[in-house]
Amino acid sequence: MAISVDSPGESQDLCRKAGYSYTFLSDPNADVIRRYDLLHKGAGVNGHDIARPAEFLLDSSGTIRWINLTGDLRVRARPDEMLQAAKSL
Amino acid sequence: MPDNFPANAGATDPGAPPNVTKRRPNAPLWLGFLIVVFAFLSYIPIFARYPVTRDMPWANFLFFALGLLFLFVGLRRAFTQPHLYRGKIAGSILSTLSVAALAFFCLIIFSLGKRLPPSAQAPKVGQQAPDFTLADTSGHTVSLASLLSTSDPSHPTKGVILIFYRGYW
Secondary structure, X not given: OEEXXXXXXXXXXXXXXXXXXXXXXXXXXXXXXXXXXXXXOOOOHHHOOEEOOEEEEEEOXXXXXXXXOOOOOOOOOOHHHHHHHHHOO | OHHHOOOOHXXXXXXXXXXXXXXXXXXXXXXXXXXXXXXXXXXHHHHHXXXXXXXXXXXXXXXXXXXXXXXXXXXXXXXXXXXXXXXXXXXXXXXXXXXXXXXXXXXXXXXXXXXXXXXXXXOOOOOEOOOXXXXXXXXOEEEHHHHHOOOOXXXXXXXXXXXXXXXXX
């Protein structure tokens, strides 16, 4: 699933345009983003606080098995990296 | 006095080169500048197509190098053969813009993207992911726990990938 500060409507537009079929959740006040210590203060338009990119793989018990905290905005986890990590579950 | 100042002083200046209107346009300058503009704007389209160029945009740097080479050729003939080629002023402006574009590109690629918070308190491997409840795209609330559990015993949930992304605000 994906989480951002976008509203449900904005995420819906994105899913429709990009063809994403997984769950998109809205965290408009960045509460969950803050709880995961992923807040990027003032990095959004008009100085809004947004999430920094981060990916977590959880097993069925909710335990974190793999994390990608990128050091560079341009460099995100690639699909094959995630699939490789998911194979270990 | 302004009234006596000849309006066409340049044209009648006996010191001006006689064939000033016959100078050829300096195509490499403009071609080089166009290539530099392309190099600057094409980072995302190129890596969307060839993902290997995302982390190190060598294709864009090749285009920058090619564009600057053309600019150098054009600039050199504008200054060494000014009687044959135009482009002293335009070439200087285009070259300055091109070098600035390359510098800005390097700043974006090598510096701006790395200005990220440390996230030292982010959950670690082996820890339990903190539960939460948020609205999905239809406005229904969804909890992490509900995604981890499943009502279908023949297809048990193997896991969940959480992707935090910047969004489009």
